[in-house]
Amino acid sequence: MMSKLVSVIVPAYNEEASLLHLYEALKKLMESLPNYDWEILFINDGSKDKTLSIIESLYDTDKRIAYVDLSRNFGKEKAMLAGFDYCKGDCAVMIDADLQDPPYLIKDMLQYWEEGFEDVYAKRKDRGKEPWLRKKLSMMFYNMLDRSTRFEVLKNVGDFRLLDKKCIEALKQLRESERYTKGLFCWIGYKKREILFDRKDRAYGQTHWSFWQLAGLAIEGFTSFTTTPLRFATIIGCTTAFCAILYLIWTLIKVAFWGDPVAGFPTLISVILFLGAVQLIAIGILGEYIGRIFNEAKHRPTYLIENYKARRQ
Structure with a gap:
């Protein structure tokens, strides 16, 4: 044998x-x-x-x-x-x-x-x-x-x-x-x-x-075996939109019932920066998956x- x-x-x-x-x-x-x-x-x-x-x-x-x-x-x-x-x-x-x-x-x-x-x-x-x-x-x-x-x-x-x-x-x-x-x-x-x-x-x-190499390997692990980060980005976007609507309603209520003045410039800048950060995070997550598709599509x-x-x- x-x-x-x-x-x-x-x-x-x-x-x-x-x-x-x-x-x-x-x-x-x-x-x-x-x-x-x-x-x-x-x-x-x-x-x-x-x-x-x-x-x-x-x-x-x-x-x-x-x-x-x-x-x-x-x-x-x-x-x-x-x-x-x-x-x-x-x-x-x-x-x-x-x-x-x-x-x-x-x-x-x-x-x-x-x-x-x-x-x-x-x-x-x-x-x-x-x-x-x-x-x-x-x-x-x-x-x-x-x-x-x-x-x-x-x-x-x-x-x-x-x-x-x-x-x-x-x-x-x-x-x-x-x-x-x-x-x-x-x-x-x-x-x-x-x-x-x-x-x-x-x-x-x-x-x-x-x-940073280990961090890159961790990203490979996520993008290889789960789409959860994409779903997480969707949840963040929906949550942000919901909070923005609530904030808008609260602002209108304060103006209508108590006559509070709306803080203009600071409020505007804060909202823009927050929404911009959320968008960049979502684009980054999407980019990781698109980059993976790009590399795999070459068939090298x-x-x-x-x-x-x-x-x-």
Whole structure:
């Protein structure tokens, strides 16, 4: 009976400081599980440091290594899609190169996979060293997205997970260019199982996610899976119009019954500024969705590759 092939997909962007440490951890894991065949698939996402040369040296020394070199930096979400497209395993494990997600958990993931679970995801009990505000905003985002969609959104869950081949095939069908993969994992369904763990602090290199990049990813999540912001803008508009009518009626009553003078310039400026702000918010929300339609309508490839190397046929 042939051994099952496990693919480990590692998106990497400027990770020269951590790649060798990750490889050593994965090597120990593979040696402890000799009943499986292994493929470590690195996705070089347009790195500008020595990441690619390190991957090439690992490829030359270990037959289990494969890699995809993207033509430029397309972002982690699209790099993961490249991993789905090129991995060959009966299952695939997504893991970041920074070692904040412990590779030894893959052993437990494989055990649950053998029991019949098709999506075994790692849920963080502790998010590690992270600013308090970022933690609160992250939880607020997950709660809002969960309440506005028709499927369950997993909270405190990243990309670290094992996916059965049928999940990989499902994700390969979803070719949108503006991607929020954490939501796609939930959207496809299948039989899921969680593993709890404490996320470590980043020991090598620096994070590539700024506050504004995370905010952009959050917007991608909303515009990908819910139209609630559009409905919210409609509600704000209706509420504002209703309040404006009430204010008009109240002003007329005061003038007719009490003879109060109407404050002209300050009232006018306040109303104009308020209505202008509401309109700009609504236009901004609408613009996010129109921009998404614009990008998807181009039908450009989600990513382009410079090189792909793998020994396994």
